Amino acid sequence: MFMKHFRLIIIGGGPAGLSAAKIAAESGVKSLIIERDFKLGGQLVKQTHMFFGSEKQYAKTRGINIAKILINDVEQNINMITVMKNTTVVGLYEDNVLTVLQGETYTKISFDSLVVATGASEKFLAFENNDLPGIYGAGAVQTLMNVHGVLPGEKVVMIGSGNIGLIVSYQLLQAGVNVLKVLEAAPTIGGYKVHASKLKRLGVDILTNHSIKKAIGKDKLEKILVSELDDKWEFIEGSEFEIETDALCISVGLSPMGNLLSMIGAEMKYISKLGGLVPVIDHHHETTIKNIYVAGDVCGVEEASSAIVEGYLTGLLVSERLGFRHKDFDNLYDDYNSQLDNLRSGPFGVRTLEGLQELRGERNVK
Amino acid sequence: MRIKKHPILEFGEQTKIHFTYNGKKMYGYIGDTVASALHALGIRRLSDSIKLKRPRGFYCAIGNCASCNMVVNDVPNVRTCITELEDGMIVKTQEGKGNVYETF
Ligand SMILES: Cc1cc2nc3c(=O)[nH]c(=O)nc-3n(C[C@H](O)[C@H](O)[C@H](O)COP(=O)(O)OP(=O)(O)OC[C@H]3O[C@@H](n4cnc5c(N)ncnc54)[C@H](O)[C@@H]3O)c2cc1C
Ligand code: FES
Numbered sequence: 129m130f131m132k133h134f135r136l137i138i139i140g141g142g143p144a145g146l147s148a149a150k151i152a153a154e155s156g157v158k159s160l161i162i163e164r165d166f167k168l169g170g171q172l173v174k175q176t177h178m179f180f181g182s183e184k185q186y187a188k189t190r191g192i193n194i195a196k197i198l199i200n201d202v203e204q205n206i207n208m209i210t211v212m213k214n215t216t217v218v219g220l221y222e223d224n225v226l227t228v229l230q231g232e233t234y235t236k237i238s239f240d241s242l243v244v245a246t247g248a249s250e251k252f253l254a255f256e257n258n259d260l261p262g263i264y265g266a267g268a269v270q271t272l273m274n275v276h277g278v279l280p281g282e283k284v285v286m287i288g289s290g291n292i293g294l295i296v297s298y299q300l301l302q303a304g305v306n307v308l309k310v311l312e313a314a315p316t317i318g319g320y321k322v323h324a325s326k327l328k329r330l331g332v333d334i335l336t337n338h339s340i341k342k343a344i345g346k347d348k349l350e351k352i353l354v355s356e357l358d359d360k361w362e363f364i365e366g367s368e369f370e371i372e373t374d375a376l377c378i379s380v381g382l383s384p385m386g387n388l389l390s391m392i393g394a395e396m397k398y399i400s401k402l403g404g405l406v407p408v409i410d411h412h413h414e415t416t417i418k419n420i421y422v423a424g425d426v427c428g429v430e431e432a433s434s435a436i437v438e439g440y441l442t443g444l445l446v447s448e449r450l451g452f453r454h455k456d457f458d459n460l461y462d463d464y465n466s467q468l469d470n471l472r473s474g475p476f477g478v479r480t481l482e483g484l485q486e487l488r489g490e491r492n493v494k
Numbered sequence: 495m496r497i498k499k500h501p502i503l504e505f506g507e508q509t510k511i512h513f514t515y516n517g518k519k520m521y522g523y524i525g526d527t528v529a530s531a532l533h534a535l536g537i538r539r540l541s542d543s544i545k546l547k548r549p550r551g552f553y554c555a556i557g558n559c560a561s562c563n564m565v566v567n568d569v570p571n572v573r574t575c576i577t578e579l580e581d582g583m584i585v586k587t588q589e590g591k592g593n594v595y596e597t598f
Binding site for chain 1: 496498501525534540550553554557558
């Protein structure tokens with residue numbers, strides 16, 4: 129059977145995948161990007177807020193505009209980069225072969241090297257009736273509003289006060305939705321103070337030591353039952369109260385999406401500071417399976433800024449291994465590593481650094 | 495419900511397209527997914543859980559959870575949250591695991 133072959137395949141057209149393809153192209157390596165959505169950009173396409181970080185990673189630019197820049201870089205380069213959208217990678221096998229699903233058709237494609245940049249998925253929360261329509265992941269609410277201009281509901285409750293929960297709450301207000309409460313199980317707010325104060329100024333109550341006990345509704349969400357938590361995170365009997373709401377937004381963190389890597393038997397390690405199960409990698413971002421590399425949230429949940437730089441770095445290294453050394457390799461290599469060090473020097477970056485040390489035993493670089 | 499005014503985003507004049515949902519004529523806009531168009535029309539229940547028939551709606555929006563699976567143009571198990579809406583699409587709620595013979 130005739131099988132298509134690419135020197136380099138990149139799974140995932142988010143910031144990490146797009147950046148890897150760009151640098152690979154600059155190094156002289158043709159690549160194929162496979163993306164399951166009908167558009168490129170990953171998580172970035174729904175982020176209307178301005179990014180923090182440094183200028184090199186487009187700080188002060190809105191996520192949606194960063195996505196446009198990255199997508200444009202790739203689409204400008206049709207001679208070097210092939211893009212397959214509406215295509216999901218469903219299988220990854222030894223001998224450098226993967227299976228993709230397009231509509232109802234399964235096809236096998238082979239590669240010399242592979243970069244897995246599948247990102248992360250939102251964590252779920254266990255409570256009674258958590259499957260009622262009207263209960264969404266925070267990312268899904270962002271997609272509905274910021275990509276499609278559709279409102280998730282009229283009265284929203286947010287669960288989780290990390291940066292994503294806070295940012296999405298603010299975006300809900302911008303779209304004209306009433307945010308009733310932000311519930312946080314921990315005793316303190318998880319995200320940056322600036323974001324929390326912005327919400328408080330607009331009259332949104334952030335309730336710490338509180339979580340949801342159950343959702344109530346027939347065919348869709350109508351109410352939730354909320355309870356206070358004690359210092360052991362147990363519900364306090366008698367503290368329950370109901371809130372009428374038609375949309376509940378769950379933002380309790382992301383976990384890396386490394387299923388394909390598990391499938392092929394790459395060594396994985398559970399590191400809570402990196403968001404969950406992550407692949408063990410060396411200094412070249414190569415997993416324990418030869419020729420299979422990773423970049424972005426799939427190897428530790430961080431930010432778009434670091435996903436972009438990791439993508440560049442991985443693209444640089446993969447190309448070199450394939451025999452195509454970028455003409456500015458040394459400078460770029462040092463630059464990307466120092467950018468990553470910088471990004472990981474903030475209060476949240478420390479967690480990543482510690483997670484990476486746990487994963488790697490010693491060094492700071494992924 | 496759609497956003498009317500937004501401080502950052504411009505949704506502007508959008509082009510209407512039509513599709514059917516369980517036989518009824520519906521509309522959405524170019525750029526919608528099947529799921530976002532249904533949601534905008536107030537349709538929250540997209541599928542039923544296979545065993546207990548519990549209602550399921552839009553959840554992850556990235557094609558990861560199968561909560562939005564429907565039959566689109568006779569193809570079952572289509573993740574409607576990552577499927578772009580097209581003019582003339584035939585969208586139906588799915589019975590159980592979806593019948594593969596529908597496609598032949
Ligand atoms: C609400 C929110 C706010 C954020 N705010 C910031 C911020 O202010 N600053 C910042 O730096 N970062 C921010 N981030 C984080 C940032 O968006 C992510 O860290 C970044 O997008 C990760 O990039 P990635 O390329 O690794 O993954 P993603 O962007 O998740 O891209 C992965 C891509 O892979 C595709 N894919 C997955 N599996 C498959 C498969 N099997 N086959 C084919 N394709 C597949 C997906 O469809 C997706 O397009 C925020 C995130 C969220 C959700
Ligand atoms: S909502 Fe999760 S797959 Fe569509």
